[in-house]
Amino acid sequence: DQAAVGRAVLSGLARRPSLIAAVLAEADGRTISSGRLEFHPGTDFASLWGGGTVAAWRGRGVFRSLVAYRAALARERGFRYLQVDATPDSRPILQRLGFVEIATTTAYQIPGAPE
Incomplete structure (x- = not known):
């Protein structure tokens, strides 16, 4: 349920904004791609979640740019590794x-x- 995921992310941002970075790309005032980065203090790991791009904008480097941006944020905070559950579509980009x-x-x- 995408709505439930969205509510959970917003709740996490409100409770602990220093541990989650939500990023998005816009074109003509509309969101065309988004994803989040979660920081895990006390570890070498940050994690990428929820990356996606509107179909009409795929293949133009938008997703790639958001991945690179989130990786840079993690690196700036001293994280060494990114945990990513990569799909077959995102694996080659990574x-x-x-x-x-x-x-x-x-x-x-x-x-x-429950199953």
Whole structure:
């Protein structure tokens, strides 16, 4: 549910704005791409989440620019690694930006949680 994700991100921004950066790209006053960056103090990791671009704007480097911008924000704060759950569409973009896969994650369902 995208609306629920949006509410959760806004709530996190309101509670702890220093731990989340929400970024967007606009054209003609409309949002064409967005994503967020979460900072994990006390670790070497920040994480990229929710990146996406309006279909008409794909292939023009907008998503790539937002990834590079968020990576720069993380680097400026001293983070060494970015955790990204890359889709097949975003993986090549990350690789062209020089990102190197060093590990993968496996998701587990909590026993008794709704499916």
